[in-house]
Amino acid sequence: MVRRTGAATREEIRSAATRLFHEKGYSRTSVRDIAALAEINPALVIRHFGSKEMLFLDTMRLTVDDDPLLDVPPAEFGERFVERLLADDDMRGVYLALVRGSGEPQIKGRLRAIHEHTLVVPVRSRLTGPDADLRARLAAAVVGGLFHALWVVGDAELLAADPKDLVTRYGAVLQRLITPA
Template identity: 45%
Template sequence: MSTVTSTRSGGSAATRQAIGRAARRLFHEAGYAGASVRAIAAAAGVDAALVIRYFGSKEGLFLETVAIRGRFDDVTNGPLEGLGRRLVASLLQDRPQQTFDTWRAMLRASDSDRVRERLIAAMEEMFIVPLAPRLTGTRAELRARLVAAQISGLLDAVAILADRRITEASLADLVELYGDSIQALIDRTD
């Protein structure tokens, strides 16, 4: 029995999962443009038509399989005191390679309106929604957005630019210096 036949006979859920696993791996390895529907289908052991059948399009497959949602939920829902340092520590210590790979894949595909909208929505969900209502003082929503922008900037410096002066700095220094700059936005009361 061929891989395609056995995957199909295993049910649509197994086929969908196989395609999702292959897509995640190829999008992380080759980026959005470099991962073709045919290559994803081949890696999953299915016909390319099944990719479209289950996900609608390459863009739909990307949006469903490459996600950063929920990445900081445990941190952003915690106490505001020391949040800046905890955000930086979480970013650089908790599954950093997975986060960096996902960030790279999302940015490479951000020329797609739907992907860009999903990236903005993910930042909203991860930072603005949990933080803005809890911040005291003026311009709380803007400050929450700037926290998201600072996390994006650190991700860019480490995952995209691979700035050696940052990537080779000690974790303690990055957590202290960058975390305290984020904390200044969180703590501001005027």
Template identity: 40%
Template sequence: MSITSTAAGPTTREAIAASARTMFAERGFTATSVRAIAAAAGADPALVIRHFGSKEQLFLEVLGPTRAPGPELEGPLAELGRTLVAYVLDPARDAERRAYATMVQASDNEAVRATLRTAARTSFIDRLTARLPGADAAVRAELIGAQIGGLMQAWPTIEPLLGAVGRARAVDLYGASVQALVDGSH
């Protein structure tokens, strides 16, 4: 029997989503089972599948890349590298960085990998390609995406460095590297 929404608590679907979000973020995709999610939500495992279709679909819904709008790509191209890095290193983006890292770790799953690639393309790469000048704009946009993705993935290892050198200095240094691709410098 499914729990319905009441003033006192969440629906079964909401409880499953909340449990899954926490467990996927803490344990990753592979180490999190449908049974464990259901148990944490106080639900039958069959309800996880009924509400979400599969573990992959649940994962993508609760942590998927479409949950965040992506970086702002407007503004002067001469500042875009620094703007993108500042966006990624913004302390308010911690949840997005963790969700991204969890998605990348789960990208050995075909459904997750395809969704991650599609989301990156539509929310960032295609938009960036349209902004960049030059015949090789699409290649440069892909490489910028790789640089930004790498920065997000490396967050746990570079966070202590930011305390040592300061966030502004890290934005300047890494931003210059990204800016070289924005500009198409040789």
């Protein structure tokens, strides 16, 4: 095994864990698997992170840079939001890893927080009216449904669809929810 500094060891553990959590999910990744990929003793994983769950929470983060959405006209927001979410390379892997691990209370909490901050808040911040919060939450649920169909279920028809067509059609559905009637 290679001898490293504490910081280098932590980074190797993070890197190995991120890769394995993305590939295999939380439950099918063991501390031994992580240690083997990082070429360290399994005890070091626990020493540096406390538990597999804490390491998972440390590595599985998801944020969306919504700066490109700030100047989007309200009537185009639905389509641009869906386009932005589907273009994020990390979105699928992190989302699936969190869903697979959502039986663990802390991971479920992280999934809930990501739902709130990545899907609800960016939409809510652009809405007005007495039902703005409800509309933002419905829009987030619709986007979550798309993620589920594409990545959890693996709907072959949706996966084979033209990505631009998906963005246009799903964006229109989202737009109907966020534009007051």
